[in-house]
Amino acid sequence: MVSGTGRWVAVLCWVAVALDGFDLVVLGAVTPALLEYEAWGLTAPRVGAITSYGLVGMMIGALGIGTLADVVGRRMCVLLSVTSFSVFTALLAVAPSPEIFGVLRFLGGLGLGGLIPTAATLVSEYAGTRRNSSSITFMMTGYHVGGVLTALLAIPVLPVLGWRAMFVVGALPALVLVPLMLKNLPESTSFLVARGRRDEAEVLAERYGISLEPEEVRGVAAEERTSEGTGLGAVKTLFSGGYLLGTLAFSVASFMGLLLVYGLNQWLPTIMRDAGYALGAALAFLLVLNVGAVVGLLLAGPVADRYGSKAACAGWFALAAVFLFLLSVQMPLALTYAAVFVTGFFVFSAQVLLYAYVSRHYPTSGRGTALGWAAGIGRVGAICGPLLGGLLLGAGLAVPWGFYAFALVGLLGAVFISAVPRSPAEDARGTTVSPGAATR
Incomplete structure (x- = not known):
């Protein structure tokens, strides 16, 4: 690496x-x-x-x-x-x-x-x-x-x-x-x-x-x-004309990404239990979800380096939405485990690809501020994720609407990442949003 x-x-x-x-x-x-x-x-x-x-x-x-x-x-x-x-x-x-x-x-x-x-x-x-x-x-x-x-x-x-x-x-x-x-x-x-x-x-x-x-x-x-x-100068850069739309889009996408991460970690076993799976299987889904996350993280970076942070991040959010939707469908246990694994593969690394994209989008001297704001706004989503799952469970709507709700969150993440415009910093470097594009 x-x-x-x-x-x-x-x-x-x-x-x-x-x-x-x-x-x-x-x-x-x-x-x-x-x-x-x-x-x-x-x-x-x-x-x-x-x-x-x-x-x-x-x-x-x-x-x-x-x-x-x-x-x-x-x-x-x-x-x-x-x-x-x-x-x-x-x-x-x-x-x-x-x-x-x-x-x-x-x-x-x-x-x-x-x-x-x-x-x-x-x-x-x-x-x-x-x-x-x-x-x-x-x-x-x-x-x-x-x-x-x-x-x-x-x-x-x-x-x-x-x-x-x-x-x-x-x-x-x-x-x-x-x-x-x-x-x-x-x-x-x-x-x-x-x-x-x-x-x-x-x-x-x-x-x-x-x-x-x-x-x-x-x-x-x-x-x-x-x-x-300086801190104030870096914050000002985030909301300047050349970066404002990107900052807003990254903030919303980060909110969606951490809502998924914390919402699924908190409520997936309970939702799967409500879907009719045995308690042991429901708990095992959480482990499978996180194993998928590690594999996804190992593969997501090389994909982004080759095809571009923006394309990879938007694609990862979109595919997370697809597999979250598929979890609402009753399938044989083996297929459900596979779907949960692939869901973890895309959900967790989508948020990390967002951080990688942010690190390329802004001037390097303000990169810490940009990543801090993306992570900070995302933490609001981390708080809302468990609340969303709890509300759906409390209302008796966790199955299938819990999966639909989380799938919609993933789709919105893809939409807002797709809306991030090319930045002045990327123009100054003479690259595309792909870190690897400078070598091609």
């Missing part, structure tokens, strides 16, 4: 994202133990509220840290994100009350939300132009691998050590990861150029075997680089 010493960037960010995947699963894994913890007397609605606190924190973190990355640097913000969510995860193990637990989940969510946009910015930059999409989709496999490992870890840890131990285990890897990042994680070259530190950027570009972006090589006036490299 990444040649030479640039692999350090990919590996370190992959591990960091795997810790983010831990958060995806850990609260669900400990929820039964929390409900049985008599000292707190929690109910299911209160646990649901605590979950939402973390998601709100992630939304704010994605918007705030993603923007901050274009002010203080992407390396600093990755370190800040990993350190902060690891510290607050560790503190969950000693939370004295559910109220403090909820506050800590919110604070941990700030770092979690800021990690993916800043890590994706660094990974895509050090992967080089030809592997832009592949690098991001590879990084995001860590998210699902981390979630699967957490679920497996909970089986021996929870019965013996209790729910508090799970949060200690989740925080411990940072003791190794953060020092490794301090030593081996480089700063973004585009950030250095935007701050007038071109000599440092050229040294890093030579060391890691990458090229500076064409618009940077051609030279941008120092005052323009400085303005573009």
Whole structure:
């Protein structure tokens, strides 16, 4: 995926994202133990509220840290994100009350939300132009691998050590990861150029075997680089005439993408149970869905690098819609498993392809802000996904209308990605939306 010493960037960010995947699963894994913890007397609605606190924190973190990355640097913000969510995860193990637990989940969510946009910015930059999409989709496999490992870890840890131990285990890897990042994680070259530190950027570009972006090589006036490299300047760029339509379309598509990811992870077993499948099969569907996600992520990046981020992302959303619709049809169990696998293949990687497309659509000096906004708005969809599934189940409409609703969400994602116009940054690079197009 990444040649030479640039692999350090990919590996370190992959591990960091795997810790983010831990958060995806850990609260669900400990929820039964929390409900049985008599000292707190929690109910299911209160646990649901605590979950939402973390998601709100992630939304704010994605918007705030993603923007901050274009002010203080992407390396600093990755370190800040990993350190902060690891510290607050560790503190969950000693939370004295559910109220403090909820506050800590919110604070941990700030770092979690800021990690993916800043890590994706660094990974895509050090992967080089030809592997832009592949690098991001590879990084995001860590998210699902981390979630699967957490679920497996909970089986021996929870019965013996209790729910508090799970949060200690989740925080411990940072003791190794953060020092490794301090030593081996480089700063973004585009950030250095935007701050007038071109000599440092050229040294890093030579060391890691990458090229500076064409618009940077051609030279941008120092005052323009400085303005573009500030948080306010980067935010202004998102809503300028050349980028406004793209920003709005990406925001809606990201909302749809994370609505699908969180809605399906939360409600697929329950919906399949209502559809008449046995409980064991309904739970197995969730595992199959996430296995499909990992395979999809491994293949989506190369497809986008060859045929273009826009075409791949729109196609992935559209195919997700097709297979979500097919799940409404009663089929033999083997075919249903296959359909769920393919659904996971397209649903999860569609959102990651969106991030890859965003990273190509905007100027590199404002890439962290752009990815932060896309991820932040998407977090609103992450909150709405479980709510949509719950409403449909509560109304007795989960089958087949739950599948129809999620299919419509996927279709809307495809429509809005298709509506993204070519950007000035893409024109300046002399490429198409395809990262690989520059080589063809």
